[in-house]
Amino acid sequence: MKTILAALAISTALSGAAFAQDAARIALLHGLSGSPLEAYSKQTHTGFEMGLEYATNGTMEVKGKPIELIIKDTQFKPDIARALLAEAYGDDDALIAVGDTSSGVALSMLPVAEEYERILLVEPAVADGLTGPDSNRYVFKTSRNSSMDMQAQALALAPDENLYVATLAQDYAFGRDGVAAFKSALEGTGANLVAEEYVPQQTTDFTATIERLFNALKDQPGRKVIMIYVAGIDAMTPLASADPGRFEIELSTGGNILPALAAYKQVPGMEGAIYYYYEAPDNEVNDWLVEEHMARFGTPPDFFTAGGMASAMAIVKALETAPDWETETLIEAMEGMSFETPKGTMTFRPEDHQALQAMYHFKIKVEDGVDWAIPELVRVIEPDEMDIPVGRNNQE
Incomplete structure (x- = not known):
């Protein structure tokens, strides 16, 4: 009987916590140690704080209540991430949690959001599966997904029967999705x-992989392209250094953070x-972000700074719009909600x-005095140009 009463007490406390909160507690759960992806997490945090500032006109309050940030380091480990998310919802009484940087880690966090019936806003992890069949109605996602990356990448390559492609990706959710x-x-x-070709996440030796890619393409009759889809490692330098041009092979990839774009100087004209x-x-919004980031x-601002800002602006819009901060009310407010970001409307x-959201078709330009290669805008790829599969139908 005591166990039953205790469970009821916990359930009652959880169900009423959001309504009774005297502050908007938001937990940021990202890997801040243990991986080359740490830089992505730090950019996300910077962008998130700047987004809160912009969206609240500098007050850091919503409806007269202060925003409290709870920052936790998942160390890029699924078991730690799950425990910290449970702690954020239970002990810290977070209304909403934001995370993770790694798609694999973020996937492991989805059931915890469902268990605690609290919102998890995924940023900046990318994998399609994060809103797929194994996801749940408590999960929202401001980061782009793999389908957006690849739909936009395909549009940039203008594929037809003359195009022959080999792919290089990392062997985990991000790469395979x-x-x-x-x-x-x-x-x-x-x-x-x-x-x-799939390689371990932190691969440094691409020798055998490159040989297989070249062999697969070199005798093909049409336009030959290696499409690279990696995160946190430099695959561009070893591939460019292997001189794919001798086989008339082109390289193509998506964008990246500014330090990684330095390697793109080896491939001027790449799209x-x-x-x-x-x-x-x-x-x-972007004008403000660029000006303020430069000043501070x-x-x-970099790749993931914009994403962090977008997630913060989504949260503030939801908290301002919802009549109360119960989870179900927030979900109702967020479904179909449009909000402004550095990328425009999402x-x-x-x-x-x-x-x-929009994506951007680019062509690499190398300019003296700029430390990185410039992904010069060719055109904006609007959301309705991309056929993004629906992952999980939350309306059923």
Whole structure:
């Protein structure tokens, strides 16, 4: 009987906690140690704090209640991430949690959100599966997904029956979901996918992989492209250094953070699609972000800074819009909600809670005095140009 009463007491406390809160407690759960992806997490945190500042006009309050940030380091380990998320919802009474950087870690966190019946806003992890069949109605996602990356990448490559492609990706959720999405994007175009190579997440030796990729492409009759889809490692340098041009093989990839774009100087003229580059969007939010980031840090905002800001602006819009802060009320407010970001307007698709958003077709330009290669804008790829599969139908 005592056990039953205790369980009822906990359930009652959890169900009423959101309504009774005297502050908007938001937990940021990202890997801050233990991986090359740490830089992504730190950019996300910077962007998130700047987003809160912008969205609240500097007050850091919503409806007269202060915003409290709870920051936790998942160490890029699924078991630690799950425990910390449970702690954030239970002990810290967080209304909403934001995370993780790694797709594999973020996937492990989804059941915890469902168990505690609290919202998990995924940023910046990318894998399609994060809003897929194994997700749940408490999960929203401001980061782009693999299908957006690959639909935009395919549009940038202008695929037809003359195109022969081999892919290089990392052997975990991000890489495999990305290649699956790329194959889907090529369907019906006539393009030929001739090889798929997957490497461990922190690979440094690409010798054997490059040989297999070159062998798969070198004797093909048409346009030959290696499409690279990796995160946190430099695959561009070893591939470019191996001189694919001797076999008339081109390289193509998506965008990346500014330090990684330095490697793109080896491939001037390369085309691809990017999630964000600070010179690409044309809107007031991005103007503010670029100006303020330059003033505070002496550098432009980077790839994941924009994503962090977008997630913060989504949360503030939801908290301002919802009549109360009960989870069900917040979900109702967020489904179909449009909100402004450095990339322009995003909209949470009601069916699976993925934020639909623009992407950017670029062509690499090398400019003296700039430390990185410039992904010069070719054109904006609007959300309705991309056929993004619905992951999980939350309306059923």
